[in-house]
Amino acid sequence: MTAPSRQDHAAPQQPRFLVLFDFDETIINESSDDAVVRALPGQRLPDWLRNSYREGHYNEHMQKVLVYMAEQGVSEDSIHSAMEKIPPTPGLVNLFHYLQGYQQDFELAVVSDANTYFIETWLECAGVRHLFTKIFTNPASFDATGRLVLLPYHSHSCPCCPDNMCKQVILRDYLTGRQKERGGAPFQRVFYIGDGANDICPSLALGPRDTAFPRTDFPMHRLLLEMSQAAKSKANIVPWVSGEDIVDSLKKIMEER
Template sequence: MAGIIVVFDFDKTIIDCDSDNWVIDELGFTDLFNKLLPTMPWNSLMDTMMKEFHSQGKTIEDIVEVLQRIPIHPRVVPAIKAAHALGCELRIVSDANLFFIETILKHLGLRDYFSEINTNPGYVDEQGRLRIFPFHDFTKSSHGCGLCPPNMCKGVIIERIQSEEEGKKFIYLGDGSGDYCPSLKLKVGDFVMPRKNFPVWDLICKNPMLIKAEIHEWSDGEELGQVLIGLINKISIEENAAFISTDCKSQTFSVSAHETLPQALPLQQS
């Protein structure tokens, strides 16, 4: 199944909440976060909150402990492992941050299942403080997409992967409004899995004819696994059928050519 790339959003797709809000709330900084929210872009706010954590004695270990308790549906991890076992290439495109995502994936034993993580940079500096920056530095230039937040256009990322992986089928899973743009970039033969009754589902439902890919919704981790593995098997069956059909044509041609040979021999000998 090397011809399938499965692209996951992270927050409210792999995990069952927003990782940024989870950490803020669990460490007791919700009031300050809500106070600052109207005053700066999201990534800048998260970086500011990490500085505040540090100044008030919260350590990286405290953040890691909170991330390891993040809610996730029990069927999601088996679904990811099953997709990988079936030969799919798995990638993440998320507006969370690298530190949060990698910490959670490592805790779940999933980091090595993903070949690529596209997200906002997050790393621990020399002072032991977590820093978070935008994926696209919108202070220097614009990514030019009117549908997406200034720090990340997931559609641009999908187009880059498509150009690198020509001929492969895509399955895209997401929940938020930021997952609408990449859904529009998918092609005929691809599949999009929007989370039902979440922002991306609402946007797709307004005009589903704009989506070239097949639309297969899901509501929770149980359905995510069922739909995802079902689609992978569907693609596998179609690919095998196409291979058998091509192989049969090749064999038919070979037999026909062989059968005409004895008829030709007497003509050549006369």
């Protein structure tokens, strides 16, 4: 009987890099909250409901929207179908294929102000749910009456973010927790891929070896450009139009090993 090799006892390789994805208009090419409204008989919200939105209280507004949809008889099947039909953002499927080929190097997570039902449904239908270690988003599930019930993700004290979610708090807590689980080893680099104004706060927690990928000409891009000019952002900023642009950047980083 041969002695076991050192390789047999080697601990599994820890991913070197963390990739965080927003969902709406980043992984998918529109807002899932807009897409679900198309499941309504008239495919639009009444003016009184649209006009009830208060700045910084979007989660609360979507709770009202889902109550209204249930009152209009919209079924779980209709909502599921609406999610399935949302197209991916150009090149994102190719980005997922690339990352799947390097799962030993990249750990993936979603950080989104959408909700668990929309995100889980879309990722499962796209065949990429298995790539993500964690999904940070607002809880949502169907109750006994068939209504999709939405809750806030957490409470926080950040003055810059919606009352139900600060993505920087989520990012910092996750990095701290994962470093402990990894025996004190931090990720070598963190990549944040997003599009919206609420993706700015987590981007400001990134360091000089990290990269913020803002979608070109979306709010995150415009705001980060202003902040980089004012030297408020430490991270590298790499705008993208297609997921292929992100693949190209990651390939260059992988060649640096």
